Amino acid sequence: MLSHISGFLSIVYTETRRLIKGFLPAYFWFALLVSISTYFVFAEKYVDISIDRSLMTLKYANNPMTDVLLYTVSFAITSLSEVMSGKIPSMVFPVSIGVIFFILFPFMLSLTYMSSQVIKKASATITGEDEKKTLYIMVSSPQTRISIYIGKFMGLLLMTLPMIIFFYLITEWIFSSLFLSAYSTYNAGTLVLQILLINAVLFISAGMLFSALFRNEKKASWTGNKVVTICSLLTSLWILIPFLEFMLNLTNSNTDILFYLEKLSWLSPFTAGLMSVYQPSVFIGYLYVLVSASMILFLLGMGIFIRKDLEY
Amino acid sequence: MIVARKLNKNYGKTRALKDLDIHVKKGTIHGLIGHEACGKTTVLMILSTLVRPDSGEVTINDIPLSKGMQIRKMIGFVPKAPNLPNDRTARELVSFAASLHGIHDKFIIDSVMKQTGLEAVADQRLDRFSQVMEKNVAFAMAFVHNPLILLLDEPLAGLDPVSQKRIREFLLASDKTVLITGHDLDAVDGLCNSVTVMRSGSVIMDGEMAFLRHQTGKGAVEIKLLDVGQTQKLLFELEKNGAKANVSGESIYVHYENNSEIPGIIRIAANAADITDVRPVKLSIDDIFAKFHPAEK
Numbered sequence: 001m002l003s004h005i006s007g008f009l010s011i012v013y014t015e016t017r018r019l020i021k022g023f024l025p026a027y028f029w030f031a032l033l034v035s036i037s038t039y040f041v042f043a044e045k046y047v048d049i050s051i052d053r054s055l056m057t058l059k060y061a062n063n064p065m066t067d068v069l070l071y072t073v074s075f076a077i078t079s080l081s082e083v084m085s086g087k088i089p090s091m092v093f094p095v096s097i098g099v100i101f102f103i104l105f106p107f108m109l110s111l112t113y114m115s116s117q118v119i120k121k122a123s124a125t126i127t128g129e130d131e132k133k134t135l136y137i138m139v140s141s142p143q144t145r146i147s148i149y150i151g152k153f154m155g156l157l158l159m160t161l162p163m164i165i166f167f168y169l170i171t172e173w174i175f176s177s178l179f180l181s182a183y184s185t186y187n188a189g190t191l192v193l194q195i196l197l198i199n200a201v202l203f204i205s206a207g208m209l210f211s212a213l214f215r216n217e218k219k220a221s222w223t224g225n226k227v228v229t230i231c232s233l234l235t236s237l238w239i240l241i242p243f244l245e246f247m248l249n250l251t252n253s254n255t256d257i258l259f260y261l262e263k264l265s266w267l268s269p270f271t272a273g274l275m276s277v278y279q280p281s282v283f284i285g286y287l288y289v290l291v292s293a294s295m296i297l298f299l300l301g302m303g304i305f306i307r308k309d310l311e312y
Numbered sequence: 313m314i315v316a317r318k319l320n321k322n323y324g325k326t327r328a329l330k331d332l333d334i335h336v337k338k339g340t341i342h343g344l345i346g347h348e349a350c351g352k353t354t355v356l357m358i359l360s361t362l363v364r365p366d367s368g369e370v371t372i373n374d375i376p377l378s379k380g381m382q383i384r385k386m387i388g389f390v391p392k393a394p395n396l397p398n399d400r401t402a403r404e405l406v407s408f409a410a411s412l413h414g415i416h417d418k419f420i421i422d423s424v425m426k427q428t429g430l431e432a433v434a435d436q437r438l439d440r441f442s443q444v445m446e447k448n449v450a451f452a453m454a455f456v457h458n459p460l461i462l463l464l465d466e467p468l469a470g471l472d473p474v475s476q477k478r479i480r481e482f483l484l485a486s487d488k489t490v491l492i493t494g495h496d497l498d499a500v501d502g503l504c505n506s507v508t509v510m511r512s513g514s515v516i517m518d519g520e521m522a523f524l525r526h527q528t529g530k531g532a533v534e535i536k537l538l539d540v541g542q543t544q545k546l547l548f549e550l551e552k553n554g555a556k557a558n559v560s561g562e563s564i565y566v567h568y569e570n571n572s573e574i575p576g577i578i579r580i581a582a583n584a585a586d587i588t589d590v591r592p593v594k595l596s597i598d599d600i601f602a603k604f605h606p607a608e609k
Contacts, residue, residue: 003414134395
């Protein structure tokens with residue numbers, strides 16, 4: 001039993017070391033992306049003012065982007081007199097808009113970038129070794145395929161941790177220095193940490209499933225990449241819904257289709273993440289969904305890997 | 313001891329193994345011989361639990377293959393062309409293979425490195441290794457946990473003479489049960505106690521090497537003399553002692569019924585003439601096909 005555990009730990013250590021080594025460029029680009037987008041958040045001024053929600057009612061766009069739209073319209077109306085008299089209106093954002101900026105730039109970018117990199121690595125974890133024919137080293141050892149699969153999963157998760165911790169610290173910094181009023185109502189850092197972690201688990205599970213399913217690394221990576229692209233597109237759609245509704249209202253068009261589009265956009269885990277940061281109460285519901293999805297994908301992948309013939 | 317009964321394996325529509333039976337006695341070296349794609353590697357992959365058989369029974373030291381973990385504790389597997397991660401050193405890889413078996417003793421790792429001739433290059437990355445050295449690393453990784461059973465897929469192919477000699481000596485001196493594959497009988501001659509000859513996933517013939525020689529009419533030793541003028545004298549002496557002999561080119565072929573006759577033949581030859589070389593007649597896989605499946609040859 002002891003030798004089995006030490007063998008398992010050895011798999012985790014070797015996998016983590018190998019993965020981190022190959023993930024160094026991704027860490028660099030992630031840090032750069034987060035730093036630049038964080039700089040933009042810090043470039044604006046934020047005050048504790050509320051948004052006038054009586055300006056317009058949007059039926060389907062029950063999401064943070066409505067606030068951006070409302071604020072933009074409100075700003076245009078209130079600053080009209082200043083503009084007419086030749087003055088440049090001062091741009092000060094409410095904290096709630098600041099939080100949306102955080103969600104749209106550093107958070108959305110980190111979430112999608114991290115997920116795309118993680119699924120790319122996860123999709124290659126078994127197919128890559130299968131193609132290089134190096135998997136026999138572990139598979140012909142006394143380690144069970146279950147421990148090998150879990151070991152590889154752990155390696156991928158540990159590889160992702162530096163990104164998650166880095167972004168957690170950035171979030172703590174932004175909220176404690178810029179959005180104190182929001183920070184006092186909920187701990188955004190911990191929430192972001194949980195969202196990134198569950199997304200990492202979900203995309204690792206999905207990537208490993210593709211890796212166990214396909215015999216070709218290129219095909220597995222392509223599928224993983226497409227999944228992230230589709231999720232990103234769905235979340236972009238979710239972001240655009242308030243603007244679409246606004247435009248459709250202006251032209252007096254039927255907005256029923258937005259109902260279905262909004263539901264469709266919820267299929268993306270990124271949408272869940274973004275919504276949760278703005279409205280932490282929705283997180284628990286999504287957490288259950290994402291944990292269940294991750295478990296199903298993980299078990300499916302493991303089942304396929306256990307039954308898989310490895311040819312040499 | 314390795315026992316496989318009625319083993320079947322299909323890859324899609326291709327039948328890789330057809331009702332294959334193999335019996336390898338404990339502590340012996342058994343050869344699995346056959347042309348390319350005859351199913352030899354599939355047998356090794358099934359025994360090393362990399363591939364599942366479609367049907368059939370397999371036991372290794374009386375443990376069924378379904379108890380994969382116990383089986384893998386006993387085996388050491390060396391693939392035909394080991395593709396090892398080339399960004400790691402030989403020592404790292406052998407240590408990793410050892411750790412999978414729960415072995416962390418540096419002394420064991422060092423002694424295996426020494427045994428496989430990797431001591432001097434232990435800390436070099438594999439991207440600087442030749443194929444021969446890489447194969448030696450694969451041997452070290454397979455031997456590090458001192459397995460009872462060795463499954464070696466064409467182990468001597470591509471090895472330099474020094475490494476071949478080292479591996480041969482190691483296998484002959486060990487008391488392990490070894491299953492070794494090869495394209496032809498000369499690859500395993502002098503190494504195997506018994507062989508199984510395969511063709512298209514089925515067993516054509518199996519038995520001890522001497523039995524195969526006798527069955528195929530290749531039970532003969534080839535003698536070469538320093539002076540061909542002594543040929544007649546040697547033939548006379550051999551015939552006088554009841555041995556059947558004939559001459560072909562510069563070689564004299566002396567036929568025997570049993571392996572035990574060989575020392576006597578050599579003694580007679582050595583007394584009658586100056587011999588430069590004595591060796592068993594090369595038995596090829598085609599001789600076996602010709603004997604047992606003449607239509608398919």
